[in-house]
Amino acid sequence: MSPDCGHRYERPGEHEVTVTAHWDVEWTATGGDGGTLAQTRTTELVTDLREAQVLNTR
Secondary structure (H helix, E strand, O other): OOOOOOOOOOOOEEEEEEEEEEEEEEEEOOOOOEEEEEEEEEEEEEEEEOOOOOOOOO
C-alpha cells in the first residue's frame, strides 16, 4: 500500500530512491511585472533505511 506521494518499504536496509519535487509559482511585483516560474528538481541516491515515519498534510 502506498499513498500518492510516497512508498512503504517492507524491509530495512539499503534502497535506491529517486526524489522529485515540482513547483509552479505565479508571482507579481509592484509596477505590474509578474510571471510564472516552473521548477523541477530530481535527485537519485542510495540510502540505508532503518525506520522512517512521515506525516504529510495539505
